[in-house]
Amino acid sequence: MASRPSRYSPLNVALHWLMLLLIAAVYACIELKGNFAKGSEIRELLKQWHFMLGLGIFALVWLRLLGRLLTKAPAIQPPSPAWQTGLAHLMHLALYVLMIGMPLVGWLILNAEGKPAPFFGLELPMLMAKNPGLAESLEELHEFGGQAGYFLIGLHALAGLFHHYVVRDNTLARMLPGRS
Numbered sequence: 001m002a003s004r005p006s007r008y009s010p011l012n013v014a015l016h017w018l019m020l021l022l023i024a025a026v027y028a029c030i031e032l033k034g035n036f037a038k039g040s041e042i043r044e045l046l047k048q049w050h051f052m053l054g055l056g057i058f059a060l061v062w063l064r065l066l067g068r069l070l071t072k073a074p075a076i077q078p079p080s081p082a083w084q085t086g087l088a089h090l091m092h093l094a095l096y097v098l099m100i101g102m103p104l105v106g107w108l109i110l111n112a113e114g115k116p117a118p119f120f121g122l123e124l125p126m127l128m129a130k131n132p133g134l135a136e137s138l139e140e141l142h143e144f145g146g147q148a149g150y151f152l153i154g155l156h157a158l159a160g161l162f163h164h165y166v167v168r169d170n171t172l173a174r175m176l177p178g179r180s
């Protein structure tokens with residue numbers, strides 16, 4: 001039997017924390033945009049960065065998934081009860097749905113508004129024709145997903161802290177940078 005590592009690989013750790021920074025930046029851009037007048041240059045710039053960073057998340061999430069498929073997760077020590085493991089798997093599934101679904105819906109919103117999705121100097125292909133009615137429905141879905149994201153990310157962070165400080169297992173330590 002091959003032994004499992006006690007921590008995630010440096011690449012997996014780096015991707016995890018990079019994704020957190022990108023997600024925080026996406027939320028910051030969209031929240032800050034409301035502080036500026038419609039049509040103002042800074043508001044439009046924040047929207048552009050929201051789009052591009054969101055699509056950056058969409059690109060990187062596939063690397064994260066590939067990493068999950070190619071490497072085993074380090075074992076939690078001491079092992080968690082089955083119900084906690086099940087909840088953790090559901091949480092990770094929900095976070096991956098968020099990281100894939102939100103950028104994709106954002107891309108579809110832009111296309112349904114008749115706009116291409118910008119990605120750092122590129123215009124991504126149109127996935128659909130202009131459809132203002134669908135754009136409104138997708139915007140509602142995107143806003144709901146954004147609110148759900150706050151909840152999921154907060155719960156994920158609280159679970160890590162709970163495991164570290166209350167349960168005192170290695171759940172959080174497996175993903176911390178620079179720890180052995």
